[in-house]
Amino acid sequence: MNKTINVGIIGVGVVGSAVVLLLEQNREVISARAGANIVIKKGVVRDRSKTDERVKIPLTNDINDILDDDEIDIVLELMGGIDLAYEVAQKALKNKKAFVTANKAMLAYHRYDLQQIANNTPIGFEASVAGGIPIIKALRDGLSANHIIGIRGILNGTCNYILTKMANEGLNFDECLKEAQKLGYAESNPTLDISGMDSAHKLIILASIAYGVNALPEDILIEGISKINQDDIFFANEFGYIIKLLAIAKKNGDEVELRVHPVMVSKNEMIGKVSGVMNGISVIGDKVGETMYYGAGAGGNPTASAVVSDLIEIARNSSSPMLGFRKPLESGLKLKPIASIESRYYLRIKVIDKAGTLAQITSILGDNGISIKMLLQRESNDTGFATLLLSTHKSNELSIQKAIENLCTLNIIYDKPYMIRIEE
Numbered sequence: 001m002n003k004t005i006n007v008g009i010i011g012v013g014v015v016g017s018a019v020v021l022l023l024e025q026n027r028e029v030i031s032a033r034a035g036a037n038i039v040i041k042k043g044v045v046r047d048r049s050k051t052d053e054r055v056k057i058p059l060t061n062d063i064n065d066i067l068d069d070d071e072i073d074i075v076l077e078l079m080g081g082i083d084l085a086y087e088v089a090q091k092a093l094k095n096k097k098a099f100v101t102a103n104k105a106m107l108a109y110h111r112y113d114l115q116q117i118a119n120n121t122p123i124g125f126e127a128s129v130a131g132g133i134p135i136i137k138a139l140r141d142g143l144s145a146n147h148i149i150g151i152r153g154i155l156n157g158t159c160n161y162i163l164t165k166m167a168n169e170g171l172n173f174d175e176c177l178k179e180a181q182k183l184g185y186a187e188s189n190p191t192l193d194i195s196g197m198d199s200a201h202k203l204i205i206l207a208s209i210a211y212g213v214n215a216l217p218e219d220i221l222i223e224g225i226s227k228i229n230q231d232d233i234f235f236a237n238e239f240g241y242i243i244k245l246l247a248i249a250k251k252n253g254d255e256v257e258l259r260v261h262p263v264m265v266s267k268n269e270m271i272g273k274v275s276g277v278m279n280g281i282s283v284i285g286d287k288v289g290e291t292m293y294y295g296a297g298a299g300g301n302p303t304a305s306a307v308v309s310d311l312i313e314i315a316r317n318s319s320s321p322m323l324g325f326r327k328p329l330e331s332g333l334k335l336k337p338i339a340s341i342e343s344r345y346y347l348r349i350k351v352i353d354k355a356g357t358l359a360q361i362t363s364i365l366g367d368n369g370i371s372i373k374m375l376l377q378r379e380s381n382d383t384g385f386a387t388l389l390l391s392t393h394k395s396n397e398l399s400i401q402k403a404i405e406n407l408c409t410l411n412i413i414y415d416k417p418y419m420i421r422i423e424e
């Protein structure tokens with residue numbers, strides 16, 4: 001006779017409902033794999049009338065009904081938010097209940113505290129990064145013999161959908177965002193997604209597992225996609241690039257660089273081929289080489305697939321340490337200062353169209369040690385202006401930011417030049 005593992009779900013919305021239904025629909029295969037019957041004992045919501053009517057579990061409004069129930073083995077937090085979710089996690093772990101969450105925002109701030117409080121009580125968070133793609137287990141367990149050289153991820157399906165649509169259909173950012181909202185890919189308040197913050201939450205979770213670095217979102221470079229326009233798409237296309245919002249982690253010596261920003265990347269690279277609402281992650285290990293993970297990064301069923309994999313792992317009593325290490329991975333690792341990050345750059349500069357303009361721009365770039373690799377000029381519809389699109393040879397952040405600042409002082413410049421990094 002299988003043992004029974006009782007789960008209490010806090011939050012029975014999109015993901016919570018999908019978890020309840022998945023456990024019912026795939027009950028046999030799950031119990032065979034888990035060696036246990038995983039049963040949802042009760043769920044917490046604020047407003048019962050909003051709950052999916054197919055969900056037939058006892059519901060309560062009181063989170064303590066779950067946290068204080070001695071029969072509940074696993075607390076599953078699927079409500080989102082930071083402070084209350086962290087309180088729930090602490091209380092669950094203090095009560096020696098395993099804790100599973102899909103909440104990247106809370107983990108971005110509290111993963112190390114939780115690892116410490118947990119001691120050996122299992123914590124699962126597979127669904128917090130890239131929804132259905134099992135990237136946490138891949139990085140923590142499958143690649144655990146490697147030094148991780150780098151990670152490049154498309155970790156936000158909303159942004160990837162918008163950028164793909166802009167590239168394929170020639171539409172502007174606002175039109176594509178509206179379409180994403182209409183299709184349910186973007187929230188009515190899409191700020192977390194399009195600002196790059198959601199990807200940053202996920203990147204720093206991955207970086208904790210890969211390097212043991214304890215970064216907060218405010219420690220890293222984060223830029224969103226809202227300023228990208230069709231001139232940028234045109235330039236990228238002309239030179240064989242595609243624009244993606246990438247979350248990048250790289251280790252060099254005792255420094256780790258972590259950043260999220262739009263990138264021009266070759267169309268031929270695997271990561272460049274991840275399109276639409278899908279997520280993709282490339283992880284390079286020193287022994288394994290490049291590995292690539294692709295799949296749905298959000299949505300009820302893909303996310304529930306990841307959540308239930310955590311429940312199964314816990315039911316099997318086979319949990320790994322939360323972040324995958326039992327003592328510090330490497331001592332002395334530090335975050336690379338943003339100013340010393342090196343890259344090639346693309347600049348879009350709207351200028352007054354008159355003789356001598358280009359000379360003034362190249363002179364400022366030259367003064368900052370930056371040389372131009374490729375240059376295109378596009379006429380502006382509004383008379384008297386032109387848009388220069390150029391890429392540079394390798395430089396660094398300090399130089400390019402200084403050059404942009406200097407360019408802004410020229411009276412031939414219409415507005416602040418827009419920059420995108422080129423990943424090669």
Ligand SMILES: NC(=O)c1ccc[n+]([C@@H]2O[C@H](COP(=O)([O-])OP(=O)(O)OC[C@H]3O[C@@H](n4cnc5c(N)ncnc54)[C@H](OP(=O)(O)O)[C@@H]3O)[C@@H](O)[C@H]2O)c1
Nearest residue numbers: 011012013014015045046047078079080102103298299303
């Ligand atoms: N949706 C996805 O595709 C996806 C993918 C990966 C990760 N995640 C993460 O999964 C988590 C849940 O996302 P979701 O899309 O399922 O959210 P959702 O549809 O908004 O559901 C949230 C649920 O939590 C309940 N809730 C919220 N605050 C509560 C509180 N203070 N007390 C009691 N119940 C509360 C809500 O109840 P009411 O409805 O009654 O307010 C609702 O049942 C989030 O951390 C999210 O980042 C989601």
